[in-house]
Amino acid sequence: MSVFTTVTPDEASAWLSQYAIGKLVELNGISSGIENTNYFLTTTHGRYVLTLFEKLTHAELPYFLNLMDHLARHGVPCPQPVANIADSLLASLNGKPASIVSCLSGQSLETPGIAHCAQVGETLADIHLAGKTFPIQRSNPRGAAWWKATAQQVAPFLDAEAARLLNDELRFQALHRLQDLPRGVVHADLFRDNVLFDGERLGGVIDFYFACHDVWLYDVAIAVNDWCVSGDGALDEAHMLALLGAYHAVRPFTPIERGAWPVMLRAAALRFWVSRLHDLHFPRPGELTHAKDPGQFERILRQRVAAQSQLQRVWV
């Protein structure tokens, strides 16, 4: 369950007087999500999501809320934060930072098809283009320095073969840091559970709390490693070509990006392998156990290393 901080209908009603979205009709706790308290909030104007942030602070949140506001203003289907009468996207409720965002329709998909992958590619390119004029930059807290430090922490838990793979990959990535790839706002976590489909149509991208300023192609690689894989971690070429082709039609890849593609797929696999290892071996105190299988990304990384020369050819 994900209601860590209770909000009563009376509290919500009183708090809503700071907003111009009508009177409270209904308030229902949302049982998914492990980081924040979320309620479906229905008012006389419509349906929203009320979030009380349990970990992110008043100092960290403006980046994410302003980014969603910026992207929504450009037509990107994402939760749109609602400004209160004082013109702030962020307020406080029951001692927690809190915000109201628009409610998107749809569900996430377990087994996306080719048409879904194409929509994900198109929308990711839209996010990258719309983000070009976003004025705030946040560096990636899960970047190369974090991989290295975290790999040291988790290495003792690995068998010799996995430890060698991890070590080799860190060295490989350090030799291939491509500083001149196009960069900008990236979602950085565009997995299947962060995209809602309303029937066959992409209804929205959610969970921007890893968003930051980084290499665009890295964002594409993160998505491909989740949307375009078979069970053993191998790439599904048809899915990948659909995602890349739709992206390319909106924001054409540059020659240097084409060259960097296999390296980026490996970097994206490494990042999630390391973070899953860390979540598994260093659970936060009091954390609900939702640690995901690191093995999936170990397999993906092995597969990308093996397929590198082939990947260089498979391109739009």
Add this chain to the structure above:
Amino acid sequence: MSVFTTVTPDEASAWLSQYAIGKLVELNGISSGIENTNYFLTTTHGRYVLTLFEKLTHAELPYFLNLMDHLARHGVPCPQPVANIADSLLASLNGKPASIVSCLSGQSLETPGIAHCAQVGETLADIHLAGKTFPIQRSNPRGAAWWKATAQQVAPFLDAEAARLLNDELRFQALHRLQDLPRGVVHADLFRDNVLFDGERLGGVIDFYFACHDVWLYDVAIAVNDWCVSGDGALDEAHMLALLGAYHAVRPFTPIERGAWPVMLRAAALRFWVSRLHDLHFPRPGELTHAKDPGQFERILRQRVAAQSQLQRVWV
């Protein structure tokens, strides 16, 4: 018909590359509206309205587009302009200022009920509150100075009785200018044809092109004079109390506003009587004839003058 400037699907497709809202699916001219060219624009992301402004200029439009953006950001149901990749709400297409806004659902009502009037009152109060932090001020181009000048132009067309009513009302209003009433952003044209209902639910407020900075109560009076009247111009008390009560629940009226109410209803009637007389007797060259009956507002004004003392009592 309202397509004054033709846009071909090829032109729209090419132009859409400046936006992050997907590829063109369909483009259909909209046959209502007399000032601008409007198209329904469907893209792979959703449904929008494309407007080419035929009279408003690049200098005038930012006020209106930024206002709609501001209000939408506060949750007010209104067309939300879409920013292009250069982060502008306003662009050019086929030589005209052009913008894309979200498409609202619903139809306008001929004969609203009490529940509709309540929603209009609530939403108008929301507009006033959300507008408090809007940073641009536009003075009312249809204010008292305009009434006086325009009344002089139209007076020769009136019979003696109507001319006396007009003259008396101008004098009355000049004696009752209430400078200390609360002011802010006003819609200034919240007639039934500018509100869409999606079933029983208010789906959106449209047409902000008379919006400006003026007395909030004047905006309420404009709405009441259209939403809460019977055929002869008399007020429907139940409708009016519903609208005022719902407004008051969001933004309570002050004592001075209560006192000013009968004067405001007369001012709002005068403004539209004068403008309709002007539209009738001085049609713009080449204008499609859509002049509305000035008689409706002459009747409303007479009725408000007659009912003044009663109106002072009828209050929330």
